[in-house]
């Protein structure tokens with residue numbers, strides 16, 4: 001066990017063990033990030049498939065202005081949160097590192113991934129209990145979430161800098177991203193398509209969190225609120 005903070009208590013007839021996993025900054029980031037992504041997906045979808053024009057003076061109702069304003073504000077929250085979360089992966093506890101630098105060089109990590117796939121396919125009878133994320137969660141969070149979000153940030157800032165005109169965002173992002181893709185419309189298309197990668201990740205992620213909360217005999221969702229993982233019938237069975 002990487003953390004020394006292990007305690008036990010008797011609850012009713014069964015025994016529970018608890019480990020402190022998610023530090024407060026990670027929990028705060030998780031929920032702020034989830035809210036920002038929800039706003040980004042709804043407003044981004046509306047930017048790509050705009051509602052019909054409405055009557056009246058645009059400066060009075062400012063409908064599309066609000067949609068874009070919300071998208072850019074949530075985008076800025078996402079960017080600042082991501083930079084902070086990356087920094088925290090260096091200064092936080094061991095679990096804070098998991099989704100940024102997965103131990104892909106370890107055989108036990110890949111055996112854990114295979115075990116989790118079999119567990120989700122209902123081919124395993126016993127769940128493995130990890131104090132942090134399970135290896136399959138780490139792999140999908142690293143590939144789909146970390147790289148997916150980085151892609152959204154780079155392409156989003158490139159489009160933003162294009163609208164804003166000369167300035168540091170234009171210099172840092174627009175100046176090379178748009179030539180790399182060929183033209184602005186292609187960046188729009190990729191920024192749009194990658195949204196669906198994030199949406200699919202979020203749907204599977206929420207399904208897996210609810211499923212594991214019920215099936216894996218350890219706390220999952222409440223851990224992202226309290227920071228503590230409690231294990232029914234004995235502590236973690238595996239580390240990676």
Ligand code: HEM
Pocket residue numbers: 037040041043044045047048049068071072074075076078079149152153155156157159160161163188189191192194195198
């Ligand atoms: C998970 C994160 C994000 C999602 C899901 C998302 C989604 C979308 C979608 C679907 C579009 C419409 C593309 C099209 O069909 O033309 C869009 C446009 C745009 N997004 Fe994002 N986005 C995200 C992050 C960001 C970030 C971080 C920024 C930068 C601040 C950003 C800036 C923009 C800009 C400038 C546009 C074009 C607006 C326009 O042409 O009116 N996005 N986004």
Ligand code: HEM
Pocket residue numbers: 026030033034035037038095096098099132133134137141145198201202205206209220221222223224
């Ligand atoms: C109702 C919505 C959500 C719920 C209930 C939820 C629940 C959870 C839970 C329980 C964990 C910890 C899993 C574990 O212990 O292995 C977690 C981690 C995580 N979730 Fe969510 N989540 C939600 C929305 C989202 C969204 C929308 C995203 C982004 C698309 C997201 C991205 C992540 C990431 C990246 C982690 C890893 C945290 C870290 O190690 O820093 N979550 N989530």
